Amino acid sequence: MNIEEIKNPQFLKQLNINELEDLSQEIRRFIMQSVATTGGHFSSNLGIVELTVAMHYVFDAPRDKIIFDVGHQSYVHKILTGRAKEFKRLRQFGSISGFQRRHESEYDPWEAGHSSTAISGAIGIATARDLNHDDYNVIAVVGDAAMMSGESFEALNYLGSSKHKVIVILNDNNMSISKNVGGFSNMLSDIRTSKQYKDVKDNYTSWMMRSKTGQRVYDATKKVKDKVKERVLADSAFAQFDLDYIGPVNGHDMEELIRALETVKELDHSVILHVITTKGKGYPLAEEDKSGLYHGVGPFDLSKGVIKPHHLHHQMWSEAIANHIEYLMHEHDDICVITPAMIAGSQLGDIFKKFPARSFDVGIAEEHAATFAAGLSVAGKFPFLAVYSSFSQRAYDQINHDIARMDLPCLIGLDRAGLVGSDGSTHHGVFDISYLLAIPNVIIMAPHNQYEAERMINTAYTLHDHPYVIRYSKGMIHKHSRHVTNTLQVGSWDEIVYKKENKVTVVVYGDHVRMAKNVVEQNNLPVNVINARFIKPMDEEMLKEISNTHIIVYETVMHKGSLGSAMALYYEEHHRNVKMDFMAIGDHYVTHGDIPTLLHIENLSPEDLLHKIKEALDEERKS
Template sequence: MRLYDIESPDQIRSLTIPQLNALAEDIRHFLIHSISKTGGHLSSNLGIVETTIAMHYVFHGPQDKMIFDVGHQAYVHKILTGRSTLFPTLRQLDGLSGFQKRKESVYDCWEAGHSSTSLSAALGYAAARDILHQDYNVVALIGDGAITSGMSMEALNDIGAQKRKMIIIFNDNNMSISKNHGGMEKRITSIRSSRVYRNVKQDVKGSLDHNKFGTETLKFMTAFRDRLKKGLIDAPLFEEFNLDYMGPVNGHNIAELIKVFETAKEHDGPIVVHVRTKKGKGYSFAEQDTVGKWHGVSPFNIATGQSLMKLPPNEKSWSQIISDALIQLAKKDPKIVAITPAMAQGSKLMKFAKMFPDRFFDCGIAEQHAITMACGMSLGGLHPFVSVYSSFLQRAYDQMNHDLARMNLPVVVGIDRAGLVGDDGETHQGVFDIAMLRSIPNLILSQPKDAKEAYDLIYTAFTSGKPFCIRYPRGQAMVPETITFDSIPIGSWTKKQFGLHPKGIIIAYGPDVERIEHTVQENEYEMIVVNARFFKPIDEHLLTSLLNLNLPIYVFETDVTIGGLSSAILEFQNQYKNKIHILGISDHFVEHGSIRALRKKEHIDLESLFKEIDAHE
């Protein structure tokens, strides 16, 4: 079957097992060649080709709900649901999304760019189905990295409590969460998935479930079966959550997968199917990858495995610039430690991990845990640096607020991939962190315009004794020949004047500052260009002097404006102009006390309101 002829999964159900195996090889070949041109998530999709084929063979979308955790491992799903012709547009404007997208296909029932949402979403679907008396299967495919997160553990706990019919396919690519004795466990899975066993099980249940004696006998037989199984093999983690379990199953054996999925489909409550796969299967460079280099890739040469995106020799990625500075500081300060929630490769911390193995912590996909662990390390006397992508930091808002800022702890947070990231779409655009963090007391929030300023900001952060956030974008910048460190006054901005009689003021931040300066100079604009390198605190002294010039001000920000830099400037301008009077809780944490006493202390009682009115009449 030609891939371009597939319009729906119904077409593959008439194929024989050899034909399905051939289809799997065609899909794998297609993915390698297509992604080599467009870039995208390679290894994870190569690893689940047969599993996805078996899912669509057994389950019938769009009625049956198939959720992929995370959505970036849904490429094979997209091919089988008629979207192979769109792959040349993958992750391009108005093209094929790199994740499941509800508006893109009726087969995409869930959207996720962040991991560990599938189990909660699947349980929600199952609850809705049962309450509305509908009939469909709910299937969640989740990888081992995603299943170790706190959210997945919470979902498993509730799934075990609610006992609703749903299927969890645990995609384990040689990183098993439980010890197993292969031969015995495979034998039990083989027995449970055999047609004879399934028919006998249904017949026995149907015969015994009609009277009290039969019900008690059925309960005894079920308990005996479970005790026998647990006596033969180690109980996996899932059984501790009161979930039935089958596996491990060879995730590249379509015949075996179909048989096991058919069994799981007939199961009454929640069941976990443990599938063993090889991440990157079919492409040797990806198969041999142990650090995640081939997880998400830019266009590459298939024969050599070399990326086609080469940086100039005098440029480095922003992640590398921050990592290099961190390493230099860590050489002199043995208390500096680095923490990442499963982003060591992307955040360029592998060299740090190699140089300081006892001071490097990859805590897995657990952003909340990463921030709070860093807080504990800080209180214990260490100097933690946490590297986390901007869009993933959203998950740790409570910890940033409650644990880090409220206790005013000296932890440095590197906010990687800040601003627009492009290809991965709305789930990954890092445009909310400024607005999210500006409202939190005690936090310092900054962004460098160039590599030298990045070095200076990270040095300032470690010497500040404060919760200090440094955001930096995807992309690269020119680097000096040597790394030197200078302290920067916290909250300070800088400005450059072009021309004797400036006609306006541009306030910007990050790499755009130098681009704006270049354009202004090249076109002989008479302007003042301001590098607003701190979002919190802002440079009120410089801003006051700028407002006094009575010139037009252009705030150029590449993140959301609500709550961003322009909001900070407008808030200050209003206070400076004094036309709108604001009564509210200012920039601090409110301590304990009665509501009445606290309202009076914070000047948000009615007496304070009318005092303010009387003072300005």
């Protein structure tokens, strides 16, 4: 059939098993071709095709509420709910998101982008349903990596004692972005490979086939639950939460999936359905991927696969940071590296291979990662915690309470700082400065090139006196082969372009220093450009020196709580009347799209900066 002609999932109920399986293969091919053209989340969506088709066959969305944890694996759901035509512009400005979005469709009752929120949200929806005396189903589809996160465990703990029914589908592909870690992952592996469990599963399947009524289904699943507890899962997390558990079910066997989903639909209480899927199903290179290369992809040639770009003279920011940390680890055996499931994204693969005893992937557990770093620091180690800016929000209390309050020496690398593009509002790293500026003891740094970044890292390690934060974007920078060993004066800013007679000053940091410099020099403007490389503490001598100029502060973060707002407060407290303009993000969430488009929409493009500078120059000439 023509996938783009699908309007809603109701037609599925008229199909037989063979037709559902054929449709699944068509959808899988459609996703391969579409995502290879536009980029997007590849492997996770290939792995969940049959499960999503079966869910929409058994349940009645949008009345029944289907919540995908994180939401990046909802492409099949979007296709079945009438959005296939939009896949030509997937994740582009003005088109559909790569995640569930409530404004997009009535079939999206929830939206996220960060892990492990689905069960909590589902419990809330189910509770409201019962308070309203309604009777629809609430289904939370949660990956095994997300199930290991703290919020999921908190929700399961509550769900076990709640009378409000939620169906939790554990989509188990034994992968996060890359290979899963931890005791819970090991428990799931034991279930997958247990001979006893396979015997129980065979019994369970035959019992379900005989079940004709809800009561018989309930009796059958109770027998399975009791046998599982007795023989395999007596000490498992699910049993301890007092939740019914069914599975594991083959996530690519349509008949088995439908039978299992019909079973959990008939129950009158919460249940966990364990479904085994293959991440990247149908595309061998993605099925074999253990590093996360095919998790999120840019456009690529399906016939050749994703080819990692090799840049002779450029590198990603995260690569530059990781390379220098690795360089220092060869010299200093007290440096340890921590990541919450982002080895590939933060370019830490070589470090984990060369220093396995000092490298720690804690899974999707940002809170634990931060307090773990605090413990390492207390015991005399120097931890480097690499975490995406957006995900660091989940560890705010730990950074504040456990690291900064004790003033523990460490370095926190905030990867993907600023606008990140197509992942949109849940992933833009635009809040970190706002929340970090208010925390005592924290030093906040933003380098504009590799050497400056290395000096900042050296400074944090050499001084060993406070928590340091270094924020860097998703972008590319010039690559240098040698490392530098010198440090910076904490709180010092740098004059990139400066003449004392200039009446306008642009204050900028990070990636945008070069852009501001180019705007000024290419247009022969009598304007200073100051690299505010230390956002906290600020360079007070420089602040005094430029206070008699018209200052433009350029940032791709939220204006409230920005460097610009900190500068304005400084001048107010010191009773200085300073002309200031602020270029930053207003009080709203930024949508998805390519970064140049987003900068234009937010009035932060190079052209917007040039326009603001010319306005300031005109104003100064008239005064």
